[in-house]
Amino acid sequence: MSSQPTKTQNQQAKIQNRKMPLQFVFLVPFVVQVVVAVGLTSYLSFCSERQTALLNQVVLGTTLFLGLVTAQWFAKPLFQLINASLATANGGAEQRIGKDIPVNELEEMTQQLHESLEKFTKVFRASPDPILISTWAEGRFIEVNDSFLSLFGYTREEVIGFTSVDLGLGINLEERAQVIQRLQAEGVIRNLEFDCCSKAGEIKTFLLSAEMIEIDGQACILFVSKDITERKQAELTLKDSEAKLSSILSSAGAVIARFRLFTNQDWTYEYFSAGTEAIFGYSPKELKANKTLWISRIHPEDVKTVIPQIFESVFAERQTKVEFRFQHRDGIWRWISDIIVPYRDEFADCWVVTCVEVDITERKIANEALQKLNANLEFQVAERTAQLQQALEFEAMLKRITDKVRDSLDESQILQTAVQELAVVLGATCCNTALYDLESGTSTIYYEYATINPGAQARRIQIAAFPEVYQQLLQGQSCQFCSISPNPVRGRVVMLACPIKDDQGVLGDLWLINQPDIAFNEPEIRLVQQVATQCAIALRQARLYQAAMAQVKELEKLHRLKDDFLDTVSHELRSPLSNIKVALSLLEVTLKQAGFYDAEPNRVERYLQILRNECQREISLINDLLDLSRLDAENDPLSLTTLDLSTWISPIVESFTERVRTQQQILSINIPTDLPVLTTESALLERVVTELLHNACKYTPASQQILMTADAFSNRLRLIVSNSGVEISESELDRIFDKFYRIPNSDPWKHGGTGLGLALVKKLVEHLGGTIKATASNGWTTFTVELPIRPTQC
Secondary structure, eight states: OOOOOOHHHHHHHHHHHTTTGGGGGGGHHHHHHHHHHHHHHHHHTTSOHHHHHHHHHHHHHHHHHHHHHHHHHHHHHHHHHHHHHHHHHTTOTTOOBTTTBOGGGHHHHHHHHHHHHHHHHHHHHHOSSOEEEEETTTOOEEEEOHHHHHHHTOOHHHHTTOOHHHHTOSOOHHHHHHHHHHHHHHSEEEEEEEEEEOTTOOEEEEEEEEEEEEETTEEEEEEEEEEOHHHHHHHHHHHHHHHHHHHHHHHTTEEEEEEEEETTSOEEEEEEOTTHHHHHSSOHHHHHHOTTHHHHTBOHHHHHHHHHHHHHHHHTTOOEEEEEEEEOTTSOEEEEEEEEEEEEETTTTEEEEEEEEEEOHHHHHHHHHHHHHHHHHHHHHHHHHHHHHHHHHHHHHHHHHHHHHHHOOOHHHHHHHHHHHHHHHHTOSEEEEEEEETTTTEEEEEEEEESSSOOOTTOEEEGGGOHHHHHHHHTTOOEEEEOSSOBTTTBSOEEEEEEEEETTEEEEEEEEEEOTTOOOOHHHHHHHHHHHHHHHHHHHHHHHHHHHHHHHHHHHHHHHHHHHHHHHHHHHHHHHHHHHHHHHHHHHHHHHHHTHHHHSHHHHHHHHHHHHHHHHHHHHHHHHHHHHHHHHHTOOOOOOEEEOHHHHSHHHHHTTHHHHHHTTOEEEEEOOTTOOOEEEOHHHHHHHHHHHHHHHHHHOOTTOEEEEEEEEETTEEEEEEEEESOOOOHHHHTTTTSTTOOOTTOOTTOOOOOSOHHHHHHHHHHHTTOEEEEEEETTEEEEEEEEESSOTTO
């Protein structure tokens, strides 16, 4: 016979079904304690030893307090609720639980408890730290969270019901027995460090916290661990680095010290590394025992600045570096470099200061020597720079004086320039220069530049009156001296005298005068000597120029006399030659009338022709001389006409046709018809063309060419006459236009000449406003005439 379950039976079933989750109720206070402890332990891994001790005390008190509170808070109502649920299942629906909870609220409270347990289960499983529960007797795992499974690489089925030995976690029975023994003695384990092996064989280091708990009357152990594998590796790396650093510092002679500085500026030493005796002369024990010993050995001058600087950097938690003198036990002062590294210890309410101290005495000594060397070098560089700057200024002044005096041919200007420049650059109170007259034995001051008491200019001094000075100057030697007795005008002064001399002798001197306490140094004396040398060169050059100009004037005078003589002679000879020419014509008529032509006509005609030719030759020479004289005077204005060169030149060329044919020469004329109309004096241009063609026919051998061409460019007309078969040398080209100059051995036809033809051509071309030049190359000689198409005189 079957029946429906009653409401009481259903409640019992629900309670029975929820029995396993209720086991976690007993874990709540312990989990809270462990989580708090693990969290604080994570922080402790980054704290100092003293901080760790203080925090351990705080953790222990906190966990005990939270355990009591949470146990009372959770356990009492939960046990009441469980008892009420069981009573309700047994039929006591109207019974009240205690005095405060009616039975009819049981289901609601049960539901809330179930939800709370589910939330706790989620927290348990989601914790980032591995949490596990094992039995006390056998150590079999009855519950683990997901962090444990993830960290060790197992599934839940592989873990539940097995021991750590079964899983190969690396915890053997002996180690577990030690944990059980410690739990029995202390009831709790905090921060026990141990190594475990994951499923994959990876060794990990954990901090383990454990407590004894009871679940459903069974003794169990709750384990909460913290993975510190990375921290341990970092610690190992840090220890290795510290060992290396300690080795380096030890080999470098450095000392590490640590002390605590409190807010009242009191301090205690905690640590001194090896090497303190080598640097300070005292052992770590001595320095720790007497905290004022270290400061008392600092130099009194340094302690006033170093100690406040250290305190200031520590209180500001700022790293700093100080250097000071420390008196070693042997009494020798040594330089110490101290790097201060502070940090704040909040729990101890002080600053922990680490110092790295190094003996830098040798470096300081080397630095001081280097500084002295640098100072000496800087002084030398500055001195050398000043010398170079002075040398550059002197060089610039010397160049300036040289340019001025060499460009001048005036002796007064040369001396004035030198005196003024020297006085300004050297800052002398007075500078003057004198020229010697050795025949009269005097020295005359030609120029003076003075800032005070001038008045020596034009003064004449007898050289014999001061033999001690002028004897050195006449030998070409400079001298510097102080006046023995004060000068009535200047007082006591320093004087420098330098001769103005060249390879031909002494011309004069340069004097510089200064205050008695300001002597002239070697560079200044050398500058004065160089200026004196330049003055000597300029003076000699000026005198040579004056002599040359005197000679030029004399030559010009002679040239004028010559021209006047030639002009006079030409005029005087022209009239007799004209008379001779007329007489020859009358003689020819007379001879013909007397019958001499009939007797010997050829002989008489030959004699008469010789007389005519020579007479004409002399007349031509006289005409050329008169033309040259007139052109030199430049008094004749141009009588300008316009002409077409291509038609104008034909009659002139025609007059040479027979001569060219007779001498078997080749004459070519190439005058373009499109040349611009030329404005010039026709008679003078005809004289130029005739003379150039005559000169070409005269010097061109048989079968060679004579070529005449013309062109126009840039408002100028160019006429070119060339002949082949003869080439004039470069040395002859420079003189070809000189008066009376004839090229030797270059007249194949033996026509002779006066040497005035080309000189007259050049004068005529220049009178027409043009130019002429002669060139020779490749067996050709070329004369090029350039004329303005329209002269500027128009």
